[in-house]
Amino acid sequence: MNFVKDWENRWEEALKLWSDYVKLTPAKFLFSVSEEKTEGLTGSFAAIRLLDHRVLLSVEQIKKYKLEDYPLEIMGHEIGHHVYCPGDLTDQAKLIYIASLALPRLEHLTSRIVNVYEDLYINDHLKRYNQLRMEQVYQKIGKNKDRFWNFYMRTYELLWALPSETLTEGKVDDQIQSDASLVCRMIRNFPNEWSKGMFDFASICFPYFFESKEGNSSNFEKMSTIFDTLDAGKGMVPPSGITDIEVESELFPTEIGPIAKRSINPADFSSICKAMGIEAETSDIVYQYYKDKALPYLIPFPELRTPGAKEEILEGNELWDPGSPIERINWIESTIRSPIVVPGYTTVEDLYGETESYEIKKNPIDLDLFVDCSGSMPNPQSSLSYLTLAGAIISLSALRTGSHVRVTLWSGEKEYETTNGFVRNEKEILKVLTGYFGGGTCFPLDLLEEGYKEKPKSKRHILIISDDGIDTMFTQTYPRNPRAIAKNALEKAEGGGSMVLQLYNPKGNSIINEMGESGWELYPIQSWEDLIQFSKDFVQRNYVRNQILR
Template identity: 25%
Template sequence: MSTSRFTPEHIAGCWRDALALWDVQVRLSPPEPHVPFRPDADHANEPLAYIDLTKRQVFVHFELLESMGAADSLMAVLAHEIGHHARFPHTLGWDAELRVMEQRLLPGLKQSLTNLFYDLQVNEFVGRTHPEDLCRVYRGFQRTQGGGEVSPMFFFYLAIYEELWGREPGDLVPRAAMAPMEERFPGLRAEARMFAQTFYALPHPRLQFLYFCATFIRYLGKLDETTYTLPLGDDVSLPDVDDWDSALQSGGRWEDALEEARAKGWLDEAHDTKAPDALDHINRVTQHLPGTGRGKLRRALVARHYRRLVDQHLLKLPSAPSKPEPYLRTTPEAWEYGDDPSAIDWTLTVLTQGHLAAVSPLRRELEADVPPASELGVPSVELYLDTSGSMPNPDAQLNTMTLAAQVLSASALRKQAKVRGIIYSHTDPKLSPWMYDEETAREFLLHYIGGGTMFPFDVLGTLSKERPDALRVIISDSDFLSNVATDEHMKMLVEATRRSRLLVALLALPDEHRARQALAPALKERNFRLVVVKWLSDFGPAAAALSQALLEK
């Protein structure tokens, strides 16, 4: 720190007062000085304060706070950060739920408004007793930004605080911008007053958020371009994949609030309140997230969506019960006085002991018949998945062929079999190693190539020589019939069939008769099967039925 004003004693005292303001005990370390993310960067663009949840540590940019002329506001700044941790949002699951609803109402929004939403709630509480401390921060922030033009959204945001804390217009908002903003947005000041009177009186946080979004949309401009910087913004951590996945399933919890918002006139035709397709919703909530992690997050959420679809078709049963039922009887022994009377096998005693049965009974205990740890006879499974352009990218839209492959894969893996995937299209097929768990297989089977279709007969031939006992399933459509039309390719298919335990063609076709004509040489082989699916929507159930026929018996 370049100043001695923030002594350890002073910081500790402000920290105690901030905790006392919320009357909470939090598992956070006392504040430490912020270390610039980039030493050569302008410190005005660094965060003023934030919490590192990994280290459970509060950081404060003391130099920036002093340069803003808000050194006396340290306690209010710390109370603001504690408020995020203790109540608003309190959990990242709630933050994810709001971000999901936000993208439903404001699709394409570049930067989330949730931090601003929480700031309105935190600052209302802190400002009950320390409004001037917070005002000092917002005035100082504008000075450090060079006093340039204020965005409509930030202007409206500051106007709300003026109304909330009983400040004169121009105390926080730039006076020079008041008339132009009122001309550009007629009724802005009246709307800020109405917001301050309505927002904090609403009985439920879901209603608060819907009212917040419906009000602020007027001041955002183009959603895909809107960005903003707040002096106490970007201090809430991002949710993790579990938070996002749970939030994407939370739509039903919002229906009553959405209905009430529509009845109150907050939401109209301009607000899209329909729940989007699941994969479209995943794309919406991840496309604006910073960094390269967005791709990994999206893929993880897509994988979980397909897992739920798979589980709709397959019932996951353990291979062996944890407490097997005892039902096999042991070798008979003479029952003696003091033994358990229920252990007597009276039928066997009468048949063997005759008239002495009553005085010389025999006993047999029950013992558990424990099934084997893995189910015998379940073959290794190779899945050849067509990902040509005739089917959509499974990340963006439901691909029922991909779903069929996932169903077959999960069914085999739940039988303790192993699975190998071959993703193909027109060139360079993707080949996985043998996979032993569902998550790995699910991740691999979400790959997509696109373009034209050319079945990899050379790969089929090579793998059938390596593993002649495998069960092979080809998932495709009418393009496969075109691929196998040449004599050479048909010969390779027949040879691979003879080297497989079973080779199944699971094809989406409107006409089974044509397929039987095209595949006549292969159908003569006892190890070849043709399964035709007429409707793409039937691929999932067809794969479930096929897996039961191939792996359950």
């Protein structure tokens, strides 16, 4: 137990191994199994936690492997994960995804392969630039006859010019020698661009587990003590910025090409989060995915601009009328006039006049979005749904200009989910958008009727994304005339109405043609992918060229 104080005193020295400017909270020492379990440190003698940028150290495990004399080697290694490889949650997520592509049917081992790969870079840096005794740490851990372990140790022997069997058990075969040589070159060639070698490294590792007679995971059970990044993302929210990832390969170009850009889907994103120890609700994971996917496409949503808007100027005070809103009372001026305030007698309100101004008054148009979620639509939680993505692009664009948004996800009769009115909470909006019903098709006329009984305070644009099933707006059995309800909504909204529809026969549906004749702007598309271009053209065509209204 005496070594703990010495290690604490050498924390700053460990930080300086990487830079004089690195600042991290001192390592947290765990003195019992219960503490280790609480903090999520299982199996290994050290680990990192990206949530609070902490290094966790097991006192009992360090004593078990007799590592008390290696404070700089161990703490320097853990600090390296925070400041060098991976450095942050986004880079960790990218490495996990790239590795998973090279490990078909072995995805459950991905985070461990990534951990080993990162350790190679960190250990080589500490050995070459700081002359630390990294090989002695592995000698303390002990040798292992496992083929993967010997391949891993042989890589270190080649990197550091160590004699054979310094870290390996017995003479290694030609395959291990060849694989270790390739990885050695990889580590030296990409010291600051680890993503370039991740696919190739995972591909080299694949046969050691796929062909294992002892089982795919038994190899790693013997070396669990070195895994320190398995739950690095525990307690964190899903990372951003990984909807599109570049995958490179020098050794296996026929598999993916030298460089391939992959777009991940929601299921991939969920798997990445799970592999990093992120325990988030599916709705939160899908919300982050579609928000990131929409960001590159955000466009200005329509707004009314009035140049030369009148500017109010204070001209004085006048007696406040008891019938006027109480917030108009100027309490300071009223108190100055009379210490005893008598509403309607001694209370005054400010009097304003108007003058010409060069300011432009902006009046955002609110968005009323209806997205079809019947059985013919993709589930946005398992695959990329362009309906959801288009809804996210347009909704987030509307929020940028100050608009309020109501989103309704609809399927069968009385089967819909909607936001709590017109809101500006992007998480509430995307939570509705990323839901799924997969039932029948019946447009929610009751929402359209209820929402437009009175003329809204702000202009609204009604946007519907659907397919041929939109004809249920007119053909369903409803207590009141559906056509009159739709017409009334368009008139009261005053911001127009659009329908973007994937139609099997754009000209052959008489009901949909009638909708176009009754005031709805129809935008037929051939595939759901066309919704991305529609999202951009929608604003340009209808509003941007005609923004200034006098």
